[in-house]
Amino acid sequence: MALSITAQQDPQKKLEWTFFMYDINHNGFIDKKEMRKIMNAIYDLFDEEKSGPNSPFIKVDEIFLKMDSNGDGKLSKEEFVSGCLQDDYLKKLLAPSIS
Template identity: 35%
Template sequence: MGQYYTCNIKEIDVAELQEMYKKFVVECPSGGLYLHEFKQFFGISSQSEASEYAESAFKSFDRNGDNRIDFLEYVAVLNLLLRGKPEHKLKWLFKVFDTDGNGFLNKVELQKMVKSVYNVKQGWTKNMDTQRSTPEEASDRIFQLMDEDNDGKLSLKEFIDGVQRDDWMRKMLNVDINLTKWIAEHRDKRKGEVKG
C-alpha cells in the first residue's frame, strides 16, 4: 500500500503530519473513513444528485480498494488537493467524473461535473456571463471547446488541454479552490445542524 504515497508524503513536514493525524483520529476513531461516513461528513444523502459523485470521489481516494480511506490515503489526497500541480488535480477530477471508468467523459458525466462544481461554489454562477449560467449551457460550451475530434466524448488529453488553454474553464473548475476552507465550512455547517 505504501508505494502510492512515498513521493507525496515527503512534501508534508512532520509537525503538519502529526497535526493531521490528530484530526484524523478525532474524526475517524476506527482508523478509517467509510463511504457512509464520508457522505455524512459532507451532508450527502444516498438519494441526492451528489451521491454518485461522492462515491466516485471516495473510490479515487481509496487507493488500495479496501472500502475505507485510511490515514495514508487521507494524507495523499490532502497533499494532492492542497499542494498538487494543476495537471494532477485535473487528472484526479477527470477520474472522479469518469463514473463508468471507460477513460472518457460523455455529456452526461460532464454535466454532473459542472453541477457539482456549481454546488461547491454556491453563488459563483450569479457572477457569470448569463449566457452560460446553467450547468447544461456550461457543459455544451465545454464540449464545443474541448471535443477536438468531434467524437462526442472527451479524452483525458482533450480535457486537460482544454482547461489549460481556456481562462473561463480554469475559472469554472478552479483547480486551485481552497478545499481546506470549503471542508471546514461544511463541517461547521453540519455540526451546527446537528446541535440545532
Template identity: 40%
Template sequence: ECPSGVVNEETFKEIYSQFFPQGDSTTYAHFLFNAFDTDHNGAVSFEDFIKGLSILLRGTVQEKLNWAFNLYDINKDGYITKEEMLDIMKAIYDMMGKCTYPVLKEDAPRQHVETFFQKMDKNKDGVVTIDEFIESCQKDENIMRSMQLFENVI
C-alpha cells in the same frame, strides 16, 4: 470524528454538507468521495485523503488535471461524456444553492456542459478523452490560474 481512521461515504457527505449549508452537497460529495476512494473499497482512509489533497495542493499541473479528469469521469471508462459532465454541473449548482448571485437560469448547467464540450472535445466525437482534457486545460489561462491559487496554501 473517525476513530477507525477511515470515513465512509455517508460520513463524508455529512462533513462536506457543513461547508455548503446553503445548498445540497450530497451528489457532489458522492463524486468527490469516489475520486478520493482510489482503491474503490467504499472508504476513504486518512492516507487516501492526504494523497488526494497532496495532488490538489502540491501536485504538478499534469497530476492535478489527471485528478480532475478522474473526478469528472464518473464511470471510470476513460471518457467524459456530456451526461457525466451534466451530472457534475447539476451537483455543483445544487451544492451552491439557490442563493447564488447573479441568479442562475434553469438551463445554466446544460449551457456550461455545451461550452465545455465546444472547448474540450477536439475531434467532436461526443466524448472528452484525458488527452483532450489536459491539452485544452493547459491552453486555458483561467483554468491554469485557478490551479495555481492553492500552490502556496500549505
C-alpha cells in the same frame, strides 16, 4: 492519496487527477451526462443560478465545443487537461484549486 496529489504543484497532474474524479463510470472518458452531473454539483456548491444562459446544459455544450477536439461527444483525459490548461475560464470552473 487525494491530499498527496492535490498538494503537488504540477497543474497537469492535478488536472489528470480531477479528470479521474469526473470520469464517474471510469471508462476513460467524460461524456455530457457526466459533465452535467459535475456542473450541477459545482453550481450547488457555489450556489449558482441554473437557468437561462447559465444552465448546466448550455454550459456543458460550451465546454464540449471548446474541449472536444475530435468531435466524438466525449472528453479524453488529454482533451480535458489540454482544454483546461489553454482556457483559464474552464480551469477555474472545472478545477478551481489549480493555479
